[in-house]
């Protein structure tokens with residue numbers, strides 16, 4: 001297996017990556033991880049099945065027992081983190097020891113925060129080189145991670161962290177380009193960068209960002225980053241790294257095909273995986289409302305909207321067009337809503353997130369740009385106006401509520417035709433999603 005991988009590895013670090021799990025990093029191939037059970041935590045191969053034999057992973061149950069610096073510990077405690085969550089207690093010691101790690105855990109259990117802790121700890125304040133790169137699939141998540149780093153690193157003297165996300169209505173817009181130029185020199189002396197892959201590649205190509213001294217690459221929402229349009233960019237960044245740099249991949253979902261790909265990025269990683277039927281959180285109650293046909297969804301939503309009295313809510317739709325349409329309908333009916341989708345200019349996206357996080361707006365209509373990683377603690381209700389296209393997205397969407405042990409609720413509006421899709425979700429996660437009882441919202 002190792003031989004075959006070496007043979008398939010592109011010869012030079014500069015050659016184009018193969019879009020398969022065979023590309024090597026820098027000038028050295030990654031050794032395949034041990035998939036016969038060593039180091040593997042509970043699970044049946046992540047969201048996939050079968051491949052991984054369950055085995056216990058040791059846990060360090062207090063931050064003080066980890067090899068964290070005093071200034072990092074102070075930051076953690078000041079930020080309100082008293083003890084590590086389960087995934088933190090399993091994965092963080094390995095990350096701190098310099099080992100590659102693949103960590104899967106339920107949504108809202110502290111994975112992103114763990115990457116922030118690891119990033120702050122990894123920095124040598126005496127060096128002004130870029131040492132840690134964190135990649136996230138959306139600008140909002142990259143920004144959020146940067147904010148957590150700033151908080152946790154508040155006592156680390158000389159720490160310089162920066163967020164690198166595209167601007168304007170897309171990377172090709174004039175506005176976006178203008179913003180890029182303005183920020184050209186702002187990465188000098190920065191030790192941690194939290195970026196989207198597109199922006200990171202752009203900065204690398206311009207020579208604004210140099211990653212040769214990066215010792216730690218943290219990839220949040222790793223499965224998303226290894227699929228769709230992001231995969232190639234991730235490879236490009238990865239291949240620019242020094243071959244000795246440490247790689248950490250985290251996500252709540254890890255489909256089997258993506259799990260197989262992680263071998264190309266990691267060397268004998270500690271793999272912490274969760275079986276599919278253990279991925280949904282008990283604290284998030286899930287229901288569906290049978291609306292019959294699509295045209296009744298709006299009425300059903302208005303009815304729910306009037307009854308939501310506590311907390312905040314995200315309404316997910318499947319397209320940008322539908323997002324705008326739904327917001328217009330609700331606004332015309334006098335309901336105040338925020339809107340978030342990927343076609344909006346960055347300034348508007350920032351403003352929408354800012355007001356939503358501050359609690360100034362209670363209902364957000366969003367596409368899946370908001371489904372992963374976004375952490376708003378008062379968000380207690382997720383509404384699927386459209387059912388998501390894949391089971392992983394369902395899990396990420398509902399995980400916007402019920403953060404870190406809080407209670408949450410997820411309600412899906414389904415037409416008669418969509419009932420089969422709902423059943424597929426139930427089978428996939430081994431759960432039952434019952435019809436919503438009439439008094440449900442009162443308990444939110």
Ligand SMILES: Nc1ncnc2c1ncn2[C@@H]1O[C@H](COP(=O)(O)OP(=O)(O)OP(=O)(O)O)[C@@H](O)[C@H]1O
Nearest residue numbers: 081083084085107108109110111112113373375404
């Ligand atoms: N050890 C801790 N103690 C207290 N709160 C924590 C701790 N770790 C994380 N949190 C908080 O829990 C919430 C969820 O954390 P985080 O966003 O890191 O979860 P996640 O697993 O990355 O979620 P997702 O799967 O949605 O990306 C955040 O508000 C975070 O500040």
